[in-house]
Every structure is written in C-alpha cells, then in structure tokens.
Amino acid sequence: MNIPVLQIERFLIVSVQGELKDNDVTALQQNLLERLRRTEAAGVLIDLTAVEVVDSYMGRLLRDTAAMIRLMGVPTVVVGLRPAVAVTLVELGLDLPGIHTDLNLERGLTWLRTQMR
Amino acid sequence: MAENANALVGDTASLSINIQGRDEMVIVTARGAARELSRELGFGIVDQTRVATAISEIIRNVVQYASEGEVQFRVIEENGQPGLEMVVVDQGPGIADVERVLRGGYSTGNGFGRGISGARTLMDDFELQSEVGRGTRVWMRKWLR
Numbered sequence: 691m692n693i694p695v696l697q698i699e700r701f702l703i704v705s706v707q708g709e710l711k712d713n714d715v716t717a718l719q720q721n722l723l724e725r726l727r728r729t730e731a732a733g734v735l736i737d738l739t740a741v742e743v744v745d746s747y748m749g750r751l752l753r754d755t756a757a758m759i760r761l762m763g764v765p766t767v768v769v770g771l772r773p774a775v776a777v778t779l780v781e782l783g784l785d786l787p788g789i790h791t792d793l794n795l796e797r798g799l800t801w802l803r804t805q806m807r
Numbered sequence: 808m809a810e811n812a813n814a815l816v817g818d819t820a821s822l823s824i825n826i827q828g829r830d831e832m833v834i835v836t837a838r839g840a841a842r843e844l845s846r847e848l849g850f851g852i853v854d855q856t857r858v859a860t861a862i863s864e865i866i867r868n869v870v871q872y873a874s875e876g877e878v879q880f881r882v883i884e885e886n887g888q889p890g891l892e893m894v895v896v897d898q899g900p901g902i903a904d905v906e907r908v909l910r911g912g913y914s915t916g917n918g919f920g921r922g923i924s925g926a927r928t929l930m931d932d933f934e935l936q937s938e939v940g941r942g943t944r945v946w947m948r949k950w951l952r
C-alpha cells in the first residue's frame with residue numbers, strides 16, 4: 691500500500707489508511723524525509739484515525755519516524771489515535787515517549803503552528 | 808474473512824492459518840481473523856483491539872524469529888462463559904530464557920521487548936512454552952465479560 695503524503699500550508703500530512711505493512715512504513719519514512727528536504731516543510735502530522743491496531747513493532751516504527759523527522763529539525767504530531775488503540779498501547783507498556791500527540795487534525799495543526807518560529 | 812468467521816461461531820468453531828517464510832501478510836490476516844471472531848463473540852471494541860494486538864505481537868515474533876509455524880483460533884466455552892482461544896506454535900529456534908522474555912524489556916531483535924509481556928497483559932490467560940532447537944508455543948485466552 692502506498693501512503694500518500696499531502697501538504698496543508700507548510701505542513702506535510704500523512705493519513706494512514708487501513709492495514710499497515712512493515713514495508714509500507716519503510717517506504718513512508720523515505721518518502722517523508724525526501725519530501726521534507728524538497729519542500730522545506732515546517733512540520734509533519736501523522737493521522738492514525740483509520741488505524742485499528744498498533745502493536746509494539748508499529749509503535750517503534752512510529753517513534754523512529756518521529757525521531758528521524760526531529761533530526762531534520764522538524765516537529766511531528768500524531769493525531770487520531772483511537773481510544774482502544776490508546777488503551778492497548780499503554781497496556782503494552784508503550785506510551786510513545788517523545789512523540790507529541792493530539793486529539794484530531796485541527797488541534798494537531800494548531801500545535802504545529804505554535805512550533806513555527 | 809467475515810463470512811468465514813460467521814460460520815465459525817458455533818460448536819465446531821476453529822480456524823487455523825499457516826505461517827510460512829518471512830511473509831508479514833499473515834500478521835494482517837491473523838489480526839483480521841482475531842478481530843472478526845472476537846466481534847462475533849460479542850467482545851467490545853477495546854477487547855477486540857486487545858486480542859488483535861496480542862495476536863499481532865505473537866505472530867510477528869514467528870515471522871521475525873522463527874518463520875515456520877501455525878496459529879489456531881478456537882471459540883470456546885467454560886461454565887457458560889464464551890471466549891476466544893489462540894494457540895501459536897512454531898518450529899523455530901526456541902527461547903532460552905523464557906522468564907526473562909516474560910518479564911519484558913529484553914529483545915534480540917532490536918525491538919522494545921514488549922511483545923510477549925504485552926500480549927500477556929492484554930489477554931486473560933497466557934502460557935509460553937519453549938524449547939531451544941525445537942520451537943515455541945504460545946497459548947492465550949480472552950473471555951467475554
């Protein structure tokens with residue numbers, strides 16, 4: 691599955707749809723980093739509204755992705771975590787440390803705007 | 808998948824999926840089966856997600872560390888209480904220090920080391936048996952509340 695990267699204002703938006711395979715995430719990471727370099731975007735928003743399961747492997751990939759983006763000097767916000775996914779992540783012992791999360795797209799964008807200098 | 812699961816909820820309810828090679832697609836398939844079966848059983852959304860996440864962890868381990876195995880789903884009933892049983896067996900290298908893996912935080916795969924300990928928390932019943940050189944067996948159950 692190819693995960694499209696959209697742009698709103700100066701932010702890159704990734705809306706993850708349906709079942710993610712590990713290869714998809716690797717492709718997404720590369721795509722994102724490349725786009726960041728080309729567009730000089732000011733932030734990345736990852737929308738997980740459509741994602742039904744995040745296991746520890748996906749959790750790690752998410753964290754790594756955010757870390758890569760941070761190394762490029764750009765903030766990431768993850769939005770739309772389903773309540774059931776939030777519950778299982780905590781029970782797995784993963785609370786995505788170091789990743790800023792927000793309730794929805796709007797609030798995520800608002801947060802990203804406050805991060806712009 | 809949905810139709811399969813429908814037919815499964817009944818007295819002969821069981822389904823098995825082969826795990827072969829490094830194909831991660833089986834993780835997606837097993838997650839779907841777990842979710843569908845637990846939904847049919849009447850599990851709420853959080854329990855459906857717990858079960859789907861637990862099987863995702865355990866099957867991913869087979870794909871990552873063992874590559875050859877099988878998962879079996881069974882709709883069960885004990886004292887009138889329905890539940891879902893999942894058994895994952897592989898013929899991989901086995902786990903030398905089961906205690907350590909159960910405690911969590913230990914990984915040879917550059918992971919968080921939270922897959923097995925996490926799956927155990929997410930399920931009601933959990934048992935891990937492993938023999939080095941022979942393989943690993945994970946048995947888990949979740950009851951309808």
Ligand SMILES: Nc1ncnc2c1ncn2[C@@H]1O[C@H](COP(=O)(O)OP(=O)(O)O)[C@@H](O)[C@H]1O
Nearest residue numbers: 868872899901914915916918919920921922923
């Ligand atoms: N099916 C298996 N066969 C062999 N070794 C396994 C298997 N499952 C888990 N392991 C071992 O147990 C460790 C912990 O597994 P887990 O809790 O899922 O964390 P992680 O996958 O992040 O390392 C793995 O790093 C691996 O060494």
Ligand SMILES: [Mg+2]
Nearest residue numbers: 864868922923
């Ligand atoms: Mg694991």
